[in-house]
């Protein structure tokens with residue numbers, strides 16, 4: 156059995172370091188908003204080339220608080236994509252704003268040529284999603300945002316360490332990360348962070364995550380309780396040390412898959428301007444459902460990221476979209492398949508996954 160992810164292996168590979176970091180926190184007797192979070196915020200913000208990091212409870216919370224910090228809310232419109240994880244859109248809706256979708260391109264990233272068509276006087280921000288570990292075309296997005304005076308909130312949940320033209324995401328002044336356990340950098344529980352260049356936004360975010368308090372028992376604004384725990388921060392500090400190394404291994408696995416699979420299925424796009432960190436390795440084939448079923452029978456775990464486009468989700472019917480509105484998104488939802496990619500995969504497992512895909516595809520091509 157080769158599962159789509161293996162978090163136990165991730166723990167065991169660096170067990171001693173994780174164990175001593177966890178014990179250090181337990182021994183300190185300090186669990187919320189302490190030294191570990193403070194240090195990790197500094198380290199991760201610096202890694203992203205930003206001045207401030209604000210640790211929060213999840214990637215969803217990071218997006219929601221970013222919207223709130225920018226005073227985006229009721230009736231405002233946010234431009235994003237229908238091909239993303241549910242939380243991107245759930246956060247927009249939780250803020251009171253309305254998602255306005257633009258289709259993705261063949262690379263499954265925001266089609267920047269479609270953005271201008273949906274800008275109205277209510278548009279406040281663009282929320283590009285660096286899906287699967289690959290950055291969106293940020294130069295064009297920045298240009299449009301400047302022309303129309305819009306904020307940019309980058310959803311970097313799948314893109315720790317991803318680069319656009321030699322610069323790590325986020326490329327604009329603000330980006331939101333998730334530390335969900337299976338991410339390139341994951342906690343052993345929920346976690347998230349906003350990184351930003353802006354001191355003013357950072358100050359607001361620190362209040363928002365802690366009941367709106369400016370100082371203890373002094374609420375300056377309405378806020379939430381969404382703080383990164385000391386235990387998660389200490390675990391994430393260990394992982395940050397290895398992020399570049401782990402991303403490099405993911406890339407080597409992707410190159411191996413590319414070589415083995417390029418004649419068999421559609422492999423992920425590679426763009427010279429971008430450093431892909433392969434949070435997911437997503438192949439495409441019009442025989443996707445049968446391939447998934449057969450691989451499952453053969454003990455190869457796969458997943459579909461994502462099977463139901465956001466504009467067709469039951470919860471979001473009220474937005475008024477219908478089948479046929481976003482051709483590339485709907486096509487992708489039928490053809491994409493994520494196959495195992497994580498630094499702890501062995502060479503034999505990589506070869507086996509590719510070999511099984513080849514066998515199944517060849518059998519399906521037969522009479």
Ligand SMILES: Cc1ncc(COP(=O)(O)O)c(C=O)c1O
Pocket residue numbers: 213214215216239240242243284310312313333334335345346347
């Ligand atoms: C693209 C994207 N945005 C947002 C999130 C939300 O992150 P979390 O699960 O930490 O709330 C995720 C992860 O699930 C994601 O993949």
